Amino acid sequence: MxxxxxxxxxxxxxxxxxxxxxxxxxxxxxxxxxxxxxxxxxxxxxxxxxxxxxxxxxxxxxxxxxxxxxxxxxxxxxxxxxxxxxxxxxxxxxxxxxxxxxxxxxxxxxxxxxxxxxxxxxxxxxxxxxxxxxxxxxxxxxxxxxxxxxxxxxxxxxxxxxxxxxxxxxxxxxxxxxxxxxxxxxxxxxxxxxxxxxxxxxxxxxxxxxxxxxxxxxxxxxxxxxxxxxxxxxxxxxxxxxxxxxxxxxxxxxxxxxxxxxxxxxxxxxxxxxxxxxxxxxxxxxxxxxxxxxxxxxxxxxxxxxxxxxxxxxxxxxxxxxxxxxxxxxxxKPHGGKAGPAGFALSDDFSGQQLGLQWSFHAPAVDESSRLRIEGGSLALRGKGASLADCSPLTCIIGDRSYEASVELEVRGAGHGGLALFYDERGHAGIAFNRSQMLTYGYGQEHGWMRESITANRMRIKLVNRENVLTIHYALDGGEWKQHAWQMEVSGLHHNVFGGFLSLRVALFSAGAGEVVFRNFEYRGLTS
Missing domain, CATH: 2.115.10.20 (Glycosyl hydrolase domain; family 43)
Structure with missing residues (x-):
C-alpha cells in the first residue's frame, strides 16, 4: 500500500x-x-x-x-x-x-x-x-x-x-x-x-x-x-x-x-x-x-x-x-491577571548545553539527534541528504512581517550548508557554501547556473525579508557585506500553494558529506 x-x-x-x-x-x-x-x-x-x-x-x-x-x-x-x-x-x-x-x-x-x-x-x-x-x-x-x-x-x-x-x-x-x-x-x-x-x-x-x-x-x-x-x-x-x-x-x-x-x-x-x-x-x-x-x-x-x-x-x-x-x-485586556514575559529571543550564540526551544528539526528521522553537537559557542550540524530539500533543516518560527537573520558558518568536509527561508521540501530560498562555491536556492531548487567560485574558510550570511521581498547578503573571511545578485519575492510560499499547513521559517541547514559549524545566529524584527 x-x-x-x-x-x-x-x-x-x-x-x-x-x-x-x-x-x-x-x-x-x-x-x-x-x-x-x-x-x-x-x-x-x-x-x-x-x-x-x-x-x-x-x-x-x-x-x-x-x-x-x-x-x-x-x-x-x-x-x-x-x-x-x-x-x-x-x-x-x-x-x-x-x-x-x-x-x-x-x-x-x-x-x-x-x-x-x-x-x-x-x-x-x-x-x-x-x-x-x-x-x-x-x-x-x-x-x-x-x-x-x-x-x-x-x-x-x-x-x-x-x-x-x-x-x-x-x-x-x-x-x-x-x-x-x-x-x-x-x-x-x-x-x-x-x-x-x-x-x-x-x-x-x-x-x-x-x-x-x-x-x-x-x-x-x-x-x-x-x-x-x-x-x-x-x-x-x-x-x-x-x-x-x-x-x-x-x-x-x-x-x-x-x-x-x-x-x-x-x-x-x-x-x-x-x-x-x-x-x-x-x-x-x-x-x-x-x-x-x-x-x-x-x-x-x-x-x-x-x-x-x-x-x-x-x-x-x-x-x-x-x-x-x-x-x-x-x-x-482581560480584567485581573498578571503581566509576564512575552515571546522569547530567537537569537542564539549557542553558548548553552541544550538546543533552545526556538529550534526544531523539520521532518526528523530516528537518528536526528546524532547530527547535532553544541559546544563552545558553536552548533555543528552533520550533513544529511543531498540538498536543502531533503536535509531536515533546523528551523525557527517567525512572527514579524519584516525581519533580518544572520549567521556565521564554517564548512567542514565535502558537503554544503547555509541559511534559508524554508516552507517545505518544495518551497524554499537562500544561499549555501561548500569549500569552493556559493550555491543559490530559489523557489524550491538549487540553481546550478548561479554557482559562483569562492575562496574562504568562514562565511557570514544575512537574509533580509521586507514584507515578503527577500534580499541576501554574504561576507567572506570577515570582509565586507556583498549583496547577492538575486532578490526574490516569496509571498507565494504558503499553504494555498504547497499544502501542509506550514509557514515560512528561518532555517539552518547542512547537506551532503561532512558538517557545517554555525556561530552567532542573530535575529531582528524590522518595523518597516
Missing amino acids: APLSRRQAFKTALAGAAAGAVPAVAAPQPRFGIGIEGQRKADLGNGMFRNPIVAGDHADPTILKDGADYYMTFSSFQSCPGALIWHSQDLVNWTTISAALTQPIGTVWAMDLVKHAGRFFLYIPVLQPQRTAIYVTHAENIRGPWSTPVDLGIDGCIDPGHVVGEDGRRYLFVNGGRRIRLRDDGLATDGTLESAWQPWQYPKEWVVEMFAPEGPKLFRRGPWFYLVSAVGGTAGPATSHMVTVARAPSVHGPWQHCPHNPIVRTRSAEEPWWSRGHASVVEGPAGDWWMVYHGYEKDFRTLGRQALLEPIEWTPDGWFRAKGGKLDQPLK
Missing part, C-alpha cells in the same frame, strides 16, 4: 514516523520584553492589547486554565521538538516553558491540553505514512517530563476534544461529529467510535474551502455542556474558516445549534484576519470570558495561522456572542 499523502490522509480523517529521540531542549530567556526578537508585542502597556497574542505559525490553539495560570499549545506538524507549552497569567503575554514532544511520532495536528485528577494530558492527532491516529501523553508537572506517547488506536480521526460527562466518564469528541469513551485513566479507549452530534451547516452559497467539521472543544458552564467547533476549511478563500457553537444538557445530547452561528467568521478579504476559526473558550482571570483561535494575516499567509484573542459576552438565553469585531482595533 502506498503511503498516504497529507491531503489524502486529511480527506480520510474528514470522512470517517518512527519514534526516536531528539536533543533535549531548553527555554530561551526573554530579552528586553519589546518583541523585536521574534514576536510582535500584543500588550500595549495601557490596558489594551492588539492581535496576534502569539505571532507567527501557532495554529489550532488549545488552552487550559489552571488556577491563576494559563497554558496553551499549538499544532507542531512535522517539527520536533514539538507541542511547545506556552504560559501566561493574563491571556495576552505568553512565553514558552517546555516541549511536550521530544520524539517524532508523525505530523502533529490540533491537540487538546487538559488537566484531570491532578494530572496533565495532551491528546494528539497524528498523520503517519499509512494512517491517522490519536495519541496521548501525560505529566505530573506541566513542565514535564512528559510520558512516552501512547497510541489510542483511534484510526481515521483528528482533532480530539476531551470532556468529562455528568456521568463522571471521560470522552473524546473528534472531527465529523463523532466521539469515543475513554477508560478512567484516560490512557485507553473504553468503547467504540460513534456519532455524537450533527455539525452546523452554513448556507450553501457561502464561499469556503470545504465543509470539514473539525476542532471540537467542550466545556461545562451552569446546566449546559458547550461544544465549540469549526467548519468551512482552515485555508483556501479568506472567508473559509469559522467558529460555531452547540449546547446540550448532557454530554449525550441532544445538541442544539446556537441561533447566532457562526460566532466568528471572516466575511471579506478586506478584513485584517482571514479564515478565522478553530476556537477554544476559556474564563479570564476575573471571570470574564474569551476565545482563542487562529487566523491568517491579510497578505501574510507566509507567517502561517497566528493566535488571536477575542472577548465574548454571555446572553440572557445562555448563549454567547463574540465582541471583538474584525480585530482591526486594540481591545481591552
